[in-house]
Amino acid sequence: MADLEKIPFCPTQASFGASFGDGSVSTALDGGASRYRAGPDNQSDTVNASWVLRAENYSMFMGFFRKMRRLGGGPFLIDLSLQSHEMIEYTAYFVPRTLHLVSRQGAVYTVSAQLEVLSRDDFDQEDLDYWGRLVTLLIIYGNLPAAKEILDLLAKLVNEDLPHD
Structure with missing residues (x-):
C-alpha cells in the first residue's frame, strides 16, 4: 500500500x-x-x-x-x-x-x-502482544513489577545475551 x-x-x-x-x-x-x-x-x-x-x-x-x-x-x-x-x-x-x-x-x-x-x-498476534504476555506472567509471579522484571530479563536474554549469527 x-x-x-x-x-x-x-x-x-x-x-x-x-x-x-x-x-x-x-x-x-x-x-x-x-x-x-x-x-x-x-x-x-x-x-x-x-x-x-x-x-x-x-x-x-x-x-x-x-x-x-x-x-x-x-x-x-x-x-x-x-x-x-x-x-x-x-x-x-x-x-x-x-x-x-x-x-x-x-x-x-x-x-x-x-x-x-x-x-x-x-x-492481534500472541507472540507480539506485550501486554498479553505480561498478563500471563502476572498470573505466575503475582504482581506487576515482578512480571515486568521477568519480561525485561527475557528480552535481554534473547536480544543481547544469546549468540547471534
Missing part, C-alpha cells in the same frame, strides 16, 4: 469511544448458556470520535475529509489510544455518512465521525 496521509488532528479524549472487534463468536443455545469460540482474526474496531477545532483548523479538517472522500474513503493514519494507554498510529477509514458538524460557537467547531480502525499485528 502506498504511503498514507496522516490526519493532523487527534480526537478529544472526553468524547472518544470504541467498540472492539474482539475476535470471538457466540451461538445462542436453547435452554442454556451460549457457546463461545474463536472467530476470525484481525477484526476492525469501531471508534466514535469528536474533534474541537478553531477557525482554519476546521477548514483544514474538512479539506482532509474531502480529500479522503475523493480517494474512495481512505484509508488514512491516525494516532489513537485504543488497545493501549499509549498513543499509537492506526490505519482508519471514515465510515460513510457519519461525519457531523455537531456545533459551532463563534470560531469553535465541534465535529464528530465514526471510524473503522484496522487491527494491528502487535496486538
Whole structure:
C-alpha cells in the first residue's frame, strides 16, 4: 500500500469511544448458556470520535475529509489510544455518512465521525502482544513489577545475551 496521509488532528479524549472487534463468536443455545469460540482474526474496531477545532483548523479538517472522500474513503493514519494507554498510529477509514458538524460557537467547531480502525499485528498476534504476555506472567509471579522484571530479563536474554549469527 502506498504511503498514507496522516490526519493532523487527534480526537478529544472526553468524547472518544470504541467498540472492539474482539475476535470471538457466540451461538445462542436453547435452554442454556451460549457457546463461545474463536472467530476470525484481525477484526476492525469501531471508534466514535469528536474533534474541537478553531477557525482554519476546521477548514483544514474538512479539506482532509474531502480529500479522503475523493480517494474512495481512505484509508488514512491516525494516532489513537485504543488497545493501549499509549498513543499509537492506526490505519482508519471514515465510515460513510457519519461525519457531523455537531456545533459551532463563534470560531469553535465541534465535529464528530465514526471510524473503522484496522487491527494491528502487535496486538492481534500472541507472540507480539506485550501486554498479553505480561498478563500471563502476572498470573505466575503475582504482581506487576515482578512480571515486568521477568519480561525485561527475557528480552535481554534473547536480544543481547544469546549468540547471534
